[in-house]
Amino acid sequence: xxxxxxxxxxxxxxxxxxxxxxxxxxxxxxxxxxxxxxxxxxxxxxxxxxxxxxxxxxxxxxxxxxxxxxxxxxxxxxxxxxxxxxxxxxxxxxxxxxxxxxxxxxxxxxxxxxxxxxxxxxxxxxxxxxxxxxxxxxxxxxxxxxxxxxxxxxxxxxxxxxxxxxxxxxxxxxxxxxxxxxxxxxxxxxxxxxxxxxxxxxxxxxxxxxxxxxx
Numbered sequence: 001x002x003x004x005x006x007x008x009x010x011x012x013x014x015x016x017x018x019x020x021x022x023x024x025x026x027x028x029x030x031x032x033x034x035x036x037x038x039x040x041x042x043x044x045x046x047x048x049x050x051x052x053x054x055x056x057x058x059x060x061x062x063x064x065x066x067x068x069x070x071x072x073x074x075x076x077x078x079x080x081x082x083x084x085x086x087x088x089x090x091x092x093x094x095x096x097x098x099x100x101x102x103x104x105x106x107x108x109x110x111x112x113x114x115x116x117x118x119x120x121x122x123x124x125x126x127x128x129x130x131x132x133x134x135x136x137x138x139x140x141x142x143x144x145x146x147x148x149x150x151x152x153x154x155x156x157x158x159x160x161x162x163x164x165x166x167x168x169x170x171x172x173x174x175x176x177x178x179x180x181x182x183x184x185x186x187x188x189x190x191x192x193x194x195x196x197x198x199x200x201x202x203x204x205x206x207x208x209x210x211x212x213x214x215x
Contacts, residue, residue: 058084058189060116061091062136064127068093070152070172071122073202073209080199081182082191090116113139117189118146120181122172122210123160124153137164146188148181152210172210178203 059078063071072094078084090112091097099108113119119140127133140147141163149164151157152172160169171177179196182203186193196203 056088057090057112057115058088058117059090059185060112060119060140061089061094061097061122062113062119062133062140063091063093063122064124064130064133065093066126067122067124067152070124070206070209073206074120074122074150077178077182077199077202077206078185080202081194082186082189084191109136110139114143114145118148118185120148120150120185122150122152123169124151124155125159126153128155128159148185150178150181150210154211173207175203175207178207 061071061074071091075089075091075094075097078089086096089097090099092099092109099105113136121133121137121140137147147167148170149160149167150170150172151160157165157169170181182199183193185191
């Protein structure tokens with residue numbers, strides 16, 4: 001994914017998907033316009049193609065491509081703790097959870113970012129410099145739907161800029177934080193959750209990966 005310098009950035013990922021984000025050295029400063037535009041464009045997409053199926057994505061894992069090992073560990077945690085199959089999770093850099101062949105990438109991601117039941121953002125010093133990660137975050141924030149920011153790679157909470165700063169962040173390297181997140185995701189999605197000892201190995205694998213990704 002491309003890295004970006006400080007200052008305003010405007011992208012056109014597809015027709016009707018235009019947004020402006022203000023980037024600081026610490027990450028995103030203002031993603032409101034990106035989010036509002038994205039949410040509106042999803043509704044327009046559905047109006048143009050009312051019969052299209054967007055897929056039953058329940059958990060969307062937003063991450064930078066450089067953090068693929070951490071994203072893969074998080075997906076394994078979700079599978080171990082919650083009754084989710086592969087089609088219920090979107091994680092674009094992890095095999096088995098990528099977009100189907102032939103998919104219009106921008107349109108499908110735009111729709112799933114908006115419509116997924118839960119949106120988990122794995123935020124690292126590298127991912128907050130990604131234009132696409134920032135636009136996915138902006139789209140979800142603008143939609144005013146469930147968004148869980150998870151700090152990995154040693155990213156401190158103070159590096160998360162407004163408006164995301166108002167959201168409580170989860171430390172990906174802290175077992176207690178991740179355990180609480182699993183329970184919250186289960187409650188939000190209306191799913192049962194396994195006993196902690198069933199997924200403890202997967203949980204520790206994720207927290208270890210989140211810690212190691214700072215290297």
